[in-house]
Amino acid sequence: MENKNKYIILTTMLIQSTLLIVINCTIIDTSTLEALKSSMPIFNIMILITTVLMLLSLKKANSFIKKETELELVKSNMKNTEDLLNLLRTQRHDYLSHIQAIESLIILKEQEELEEYIKGISKEYRITNEMIRLGNSVLTAIINTKKEIAEKKGIVFHVRCKNKVSLHGINSWELSSIISNLIENAIEEASSIENEKWIKITISYVYNNFVFEIENTRKINNEIGDNIFKPGVSSKNAAGRGYGLFIVKNVVEKYNGSIEFKTTEKNSIIFKVILPSEDGAYGEKAI
Amino acid sequence: MTDFILISMFLSFPEAIIMLLIGLKLCSIRINLKKVLLISFIQASVAFLIKLTNINFGIQSIVQIITFWVLIILILKMKSYKAIVPVLIGFFIDGIIQQLIISIANNFIKIDFSKLSSEFEYTFIYSLFILSTSLFVLLIIHKTRFIFCDLSVEGEVIGEQK
Structure with missing residues (x-):
């Protein structure tokens, strides 16, 4: 989706500046007060348009700030999820080597060492178990x-x-x-x-x-x-x-x-x- | 009448070209010369017609801004909210230059603006000053490659790339 907001803000600023220049030129160019007065309705319409655009710009700017805050919150949320996933991935990665070690201890019939080993890893994986x-x-x-x-x-x-x-x-x-x-x-x-x-x-x-x-x-x-x-x-x-x-x-x-x-x-x-x-x-x- | 035609041919037309180029350059938009000439020619013709109506200067400017905007939308196939940016930039810079020249003419050379707008010789000299100053500004923008608002990077093809 295109970001129209920045164009609205930019256009508002430019219309305001251009309008000032145009009014200035008109004052210089006009020889009588009556002629100047005749241009006033048009200028008033322009001022009205600029005001509407200004309000719209403010609204858009607020919505932009809100979106930025939301983005920051989403980022923080993503980080939490990522941390948890990393924790689970790390532990899953270790499972295979532990299973291989247990298998070796069983083959070697090292009962006491096997018990110690299992106690050790069960303590280590307490976090996952207590998820x-x-x-x-x-x-x-x-x-x-x-x-x-x-x-x-x-x-x-x-x-x-x-x-x-x-x-x-x-x-x-x-x-x-x-x-x-x-x-x-x-x-x-x-x-x-x-x-x-x-x-x-x-x-x-x-x-x-x-x-x-x-x-x-x-x-x-x-x-x-x-x-x-x-x-x-x-x-x-x-x-x-x-x-x-x-x-x-x-x-x-x-x-x-x-x-x-x-x-x-x-x-x-x-x-x-x-x-x-x-x-x-x-x-x-x-x- | 002849004065108006002369002014439109030799002053409004090049002024429109320079104003368009300033606006487009500051928005980083490149278009081919044919399109620049076409838009400027129509714009100069519109300026000529508006001058004939003898309406107030300020309203003339507003009408010209609107026609310029419509021309850019139609010929360059730009989105309306984007097309207004180079138009307003061009008019704003042109307006500033005009104000500057008027101030100099009024305060230093002591020439009244009514003379500048009514007498052909004065109008010609005044417009020539505006043209040369605008050209100078365009050259500076071209040399420094200054960009006010980049409209070309939004993924939209604007006009034809040179």
Whole structure:
């Protein structure tokens, strides 16, 4: 599809400039005020056309910005899926060599070594075996990828999904943006503390709404607490930070959902996102 | 009447050629000379007819912009939203040059614009100045290969490639 937007913006700018020149020339050329007045209706029509084009340009520019944001979200979503696929591919690649090693140990009748070997690889493949399936490919990819990242950082990652997630009305990249941002924040916060590090994700379905609760250890700074959804507000004093929750809030509100957070006595913070389910199809149990 | 014909033949026609070439060059569009001459000839004829109607200068310009736009759409087979870009660029630069010449004539040589537009000798000299300045601008654009908005890279064949 051709990008007409840039031509509309360009044409608006050029019409405005040309119109100014034409009006200027007309003023110079006109000998009487009456003659000048007679041209006014035409100029007014031109100004009206330019104004309409200007408004159209603004609208197109906004839509362009929105499309760019969507593209960024899709990219981030794709990256999560790609990470998960890479993890699965890597493990699948190793299967063959492990099977060959097991076969050799059986042939050699090295029972003890075989047991050790199997114990070792079963521990290694814990992640694949414990693959959480949530009924939504995007959520499955994000949560499993983030789980692996969190566990590598020594964070205990719990997921409790009561029902399969069926959110057909929401764009996959926007759902990815919500969950990714919240989990990334949780990982960052949990990993910054010394003692107990854990993240707990609970997904439930209550009165036609999907409720996502992301809880993690670390008590948030109370001063930031009230403004946490405002752009540029972050508990980390670094430039360019504090836009994740702002984006999350915007996306959640776009789908008539809500987001809130609370701190608990056990030194943790819970972010609760409520997203309405349009079709109400949720019956199946999550795996 | 003879003055109008002379002005259209020797001034409006080359002015249209230069204006078209400036607009197309700044949009990185190359067309063959025949099409340039054809569009410019029709445009000069339209300019001549418009001058005969004795309507206001500003409205004359707007009508000329519209006819130029239609000619480019029809002859170069360009999409309407793309065709308007070289037309407006050409007219804008021509308008700037005209303003410049008028300002110089008015402030430094002390010649009133009414004289420039009504008396043939003055009109001729004034148009000659505009033509030479436009030609100079076209040469600069050609030499520097400056492109304002590249319309040739969108996968559409515009006119004939030289």
